[in-house]
Amino acid sequence: MSARPENIVGANAERSRSHNRQVVLGRVRAAGQVGRAEIARASGLSTQAVSNIIADLLDQGMIVEQGRRAAARGQPPVQYALNPAGGYAFGVEIRPDAVFAALLDFAGRTVFSERRSLASSDRGTVTATVLALKAEALAAADVPGARVLGAGIVMPGPFGATGIRGSGSELTAWEDTDPFTWFSDALGMPVFVENDANAAAMAERVSGAAAGMESYAFIYFGAGLGLGVVSGGRLMTGAFGNAGEIGHIPVPCGGETVALESAVSRLSAQRHLATAGIDAPRLETLAELCETGDRALRAWLDRAVEPLTAAITIVENLLDPQAVILGGAMPDTVLDHLIGAVALPDRSVANRTDRTHPRLIRGASGRMTATLGAAALVINLACTPKIAVAH
């Protein structure tokens, strides 16, 4: 959720300017490297307008010249690319027991990442920790504060007073706080607040499996299971900011109907392993068990395939994404095993002849996925205008 109600506003010169700069940045990012004339053609702006904007962006250091690239006839266009050092994004993930932080450069590369345990999850402690991590990140990566475009904050959803409570991951001390206002004030920069799945989904777009995709779905393994939906380059957050609660949908599992995350999630794997006497609190343990072909883990995997297949089928049919991406706090090996085992039905709108991507892809994995995603929110928004106009 953006934590601010979106309102449709009118256009004026100032807003057009900012919009057009974002459009140009977005094209540069999408192409990796482009000339002005091509940007003009793609964006429907005049070459002159693009020239002016490019000059501005060069001035600000957001992009860099890459020399001429001879293509066909005519004068070869000067190429431009994003300047990795042109802007940085600070990402923070707040959990009840710890704060994770990361700093990404404009190209989506991680230049700093850190975990800090929390003695308490009250607002004072968390805020102090976040501010300390920010200072540390800027110092470690030698980045001037003015170069930081904004901060993404990941907090456990769902947002607002909903029927889902007591899952243990909530920050009860934060219930009456609007995190958007709070962190805007504390950090003194633009702030974006999302849940872990949404943020992780964005990470794939900025530097990952969803590079170049405009519409996709990301299934996120956290403690439970989340879904981030990107449509037209923007997150679909729902009316109250809680879209993507895929963990609670009913799916078939061994003849009965269960909530998806009771069968497919790290917590469910750990519970299953515990019944076999195996304690696997950490990802590394799971990775080991997977590599050694542990029977208990294998049993859990086998059992997870049916509900996961159902969930992906549902996502494909409801959202018609370019691809479904599986990622999050799970070992690559586990994700790969699941992807290999899921047999998607041929009888689906997703079974197209003109696909450009596989239907199911593995995305970024590991504990930091959501944190990197928090920062990715900022980078994505710097390159994505709020407008999508039919061309």
Add this chain to the structure above:
Amino acid sequence: MSARPENIVGANAERSRSHNRQVVLGRVRAAGQVGRAEIARASGLSTQAVSNIIADLLDQGMIVEQGRRAAARGQPPVQYALNPAGGYAFGVEIRPDAVFAALLDFAGRTVFSERRSLASSDRGTVTATVLALKAEALAAADVPGARVLGAGIVMPGPFGATGIRGSGSELTAWEDTDPFTWFSDALGMPVFVENDANAAAMAERVSGAAAGMESYAFIYFGAGLGLGVVSGGRLMTGAFGNAGEIGHIPVPCGGETVALESAVSRLSAQRHLATAGIDAPRLETLAELCETGDRALRAWLDRAVEPLTAAITIVENLLDPQAVILGGAMPDTVLDHLIGAVALPDRSVANRTDRTHPRLIRGASGRMTATLGAAALVINLACTPKIAVAH
């Protein structure tokens, strides 16, 4: 699907102008009646800009003055409202055996509606029928052609070569035709192509249960079952235009897992009734059976509740809409019965204390729902800019 790839384009004076006119129209429609100053505040434009735009829209006859409304202190603002006769939208629904057409005024009221049987569903016959219906509609409602803002075309999805084939509702003769180009040429006006569920969803926004809602989901009873998702006032069509194929998702039904529309759809009801020796080809028959408390229909309804509940739970959790609306080609009584019987789980992100709408609502019903929706696409787009900017 919009049938044209959406591309992010830059802003210029011309596009800003058209955008701002849409913003103003959208505010007038949303409010029913507003003054200029209020529009200016809501849209972030200057009062002068709003004044100019209002003058333009008055000139064009899109809006009408409604006199002053004294509110608080100060000079009472002159109120404006949409002029119902300011614009019309032509809606067409093409089925293998018939063409439905409707003409809506700018306020969303039906001024003409008609069904025409098709001897053949080839392009020539269909196109001639559509053109004849258009002429008839304009003549019957005494609407000058220039007042028609565009045409919405509803055709059976899914679009493109997908794994879903042979459902019998396809127009095989149209497979190699781009309906957007085809009807743009034939009708000589802006054209929008969508599937039935998406169009019907839009109808609710223009004149129905979703008035004033920005994000909602519409479950559409056609022959099968479809889903239209509106997010931020715009249809979510997915990467290939086939989002909302809810009929094919797996749901629990009496201990087994089935495809939703095999248990919840008109076709499934008719099949069930047929096993009891009842032939109910028409909606009226179903309505009668429902009113007389027919045992076979009741059995079907009882059986449909579980899978429908699961589907709605899935939709609520994945999309977090303001409400889920049930509508389409089913009798009101049947829909009402289903709505009454569905018990949604309290443990859901949709169970909020700050809801403004019930979680489940009945929408428009009857055979014409999708046809009216086709026209509604046009009206909605006339009042909805492609921009949504955080305010």
Add this chain to the structure above:
DNA sequence: TTGTTCCATCAAGTAAGTTGAGTTAATCGG
């Protein structure tokens, strides 16, 4: 009555993109 408040208009000002002519730098073809 007089002050306050808010709506609305006028006239000038401004920002940003567009237009069209002209320049530069490649490839193509004889």
Add this chain to the structure above:
DNA sequence: CCGATTAACTCAACTTACTTGATGGAACAA
């Protein structure tokens, strides 16, 4: 090798649509 062709790019007016600031008008309140 050289002119024709093609395409990228620049310069300097031009245009458009919104903004600003001053002024007038209509209702309410004290």
